Structure formats: structure tokens, C-alpha cells
Amino acid sequence: MNSASQTTLPAIALDRCSRLYGRFAALREVTLDIAAGSSVVLLGENGAGKSTLLRLVAGLTSPSLGSIRVFGEEPLDVRERIAYMSHATMLYDEMTAVENLAYFASLYEGFTTLIAPDESLRAVGLDPANPRRVGEYSQGMRQRAALARVLMTSPDLLLLDEPFSNLDVDSANAMVARLKQWQHEPSHNGTPRTLLLTTHQAELARPLAQTTLRMNGGRLLSFGDAA
Numbered sequence: 001m002n003s004a005s006q007t008t009l010p011a012i013a014l015d016r017c018s019r020l021y022g023r024f025a026a027l028r029e030v031t032l033d034i035a036a037g038s039s040v041v042l043l044g045e046n047g048a049g050k051s052t053l054l055r056l057v058a059g060l061t062s063p064s065l066g067s068i069r070v071f072g073e074e075p076l077d078v079r080e081r082i083a084y085m086s087h088a089t090m091l092y093d094e095m096t097a098v099e100n101l102a103y104f105a106s107l108y109e110g111f112t113t114l115i116a117p118d119e120s121l122r123a124v125g126l127d128p129a130n131p132r133r134v135g136e137y138s139q140g141m142r143q144r145a146a147l148a149r150v151l152m153t154s155p156d157l158l159l160l161d162e163p164f165s166n167l168d169v170d171s172a173n174a175m176v177a178r179l180k181q182w183q184h185e186p187s188h189n190g191t192p193r194t195l196l197l198t199t200h201q202a203e204l205a206r207p208l209a210q211t212t213l214r215m216n217g218g219r220l221l222s223f224g225d226a227a
């Protein structure tokens with residue numbers, strides 16, 4: 001496939017996608033197209049199905065019914081183009097931030113674009129020379145380090161589940177600034193960056209929300225441009 005047709009494919013396409021757990025539907029017949037280059041904020045109460053949708057897009061779980069494509073492919077077939085950050089930071093408490101990122105970098109062999117650990121930390125406002133272990137970091141610092149970890153691979157699609165939960169304003173702002181910078185970084189294959197994030201805190205995500213989606217009871221309620 002040439003790069004011209006790649007850029008016209010939606011970044012994310014769900015077609016009547018449902019995810020059942022036993023008889024319970026965490027996601028109900030969701031149909032959705034998100035164009036490459038979009039910045040989408042997904043709102044909804046606890047249990048609305050937001051995390052389920054993100055996990056499907058990340059390829060961490062499969063739809064029970066319907067289909068999902070990411071850049072026109074099965075999510076797992078394009079996993080090196082996707083970065084996903086869950087509620088858990090996935091960092092090792094006993095290591096420093098730079099040691100954590102260096103460890104993950106060693107696992108990312110084969111990725112075409114890899115940002116250096118110290119550069120990725122500086123970009124979220126953390127000092128790579130900080131000798132403290134991540135276990136001693138504040139929640140805000142941990143979240144920033146987690147974002148620095150997922151952005152090391154310079155993904156085309158970034159999925160963030162509640163990235164601003166329990167953050168002070170400075171940390172939230174540092175994360176928003178880094179996300180806006182990432183959206184404007186040129187990608188190696190010319191695909192514009194796509195962001196999909198869930199939050200309870202619509203205010204914090206407002207600078208990033210080109211489009212706002214709402215979910216309730218596993219259904220998608222609205223899909224429109226933010227005013």
C-alpha cells in the first residue's frame with residue numbers, strides 16, 4: 001500500500017462493534033470513524049464503556065461482534081504504530097525514570113523512530129538526571145514519566161485512558177503541552193498524528209478536544225465537532 005492511500009484511511013474504524021462479558025454488553029453496536037490527524041476526547045460516566053473501546057482499538061481485547069480496523073488493518077497488525085497508556089503507569093517503582101525508559105527502549109527494537117529516554121523525559125518537564133526512584137515520585141510526576149514512556153516510539157495513534165486523573169494543574173498542563181507538541185511532530189510515514197483519550201475532566205482536555213464523543217451504557221451517544 002502506498003503512502004497516499006495510507007493517509008486517506010481512517011485511523012480508527014469500528015463497524016457495529018460489541019464487546020460482551022457473558023451476557024453483559026460493555027460495548028453495544030458502536031459504529032465510528034476517526035480520521036487520521038483527529039484529536040478526540042471520549043467522555044462518559046464510570047462503566048460507560050470507554051476503557052473497553054480503547055482496549056479494543058489497542059488490540060488488547062477483541063470484539064465479540066462487528067469489526068474494528070486501525071489504519072485499515074487488524075489492530076495487532078499495526079501495533080508498532082499504536083501507543084496505549086492505561087490507568088496503570090507500567091513503570092518499575094524501584095528504578096529511576098531514565099532507567100525505566102531505557103529498559104523499555106531496549107524492548108522497542110525494530111521501531112523506526114525511537115526518541116531517546118532523556119529527551120522524552122525532558123519533553124514532559126522531567127529532569128532525566130533526577131536520582132529518585134519512580135516509587136518516590138508524586139502521582140503527577142509518575143503520569144508524566146508514563147507519557148514519556150509511551151511517546152518514545154513516536155506513535156501515529158495515541159490512546160490515553162484517564163491521563164489526567166489525580167493530577168495537579170502543573171502536571172496536567174505539562175502533559176497537555178507535550179501532547180500538542182507531539183501532534184505537530186512530523187511522522188516518518190507522513191500520517192498525521194491521531195489522539196483518542198478518555199477523561200472525566202472535560203475541562204483539562206479542552207485544549208486537545210477537536211471532537212468530543214460521549215458514551216453511556218456501552219453506546220456512543222454523540223460524535224460532533226467541539227464548539
Ligand SMILES: Nc1ncnc2c1ncn2[C@@H]1O[C@H](COP(=O)(O)OP(=O)(O)OP(=O)(O)O)[C@@H](O)[C@H]1O
Pocket residue numbers: 021025026044045046047048049050051052053
Ligand atoms: N473483563 C471484564 N469482565 C466483566 N465485565 C467487564 C470487564 N471489563 C469491563 N467490564 C464491565 O464493562 C462495563 C464498561 O467498563 P469500562 O471499564 O469500559 O467503562 P469505563 O467507561 O472505562 O469506566 P471507568 O471510567 O470506570 O473506567 C463496566 O460495567 C464493567 O464492569
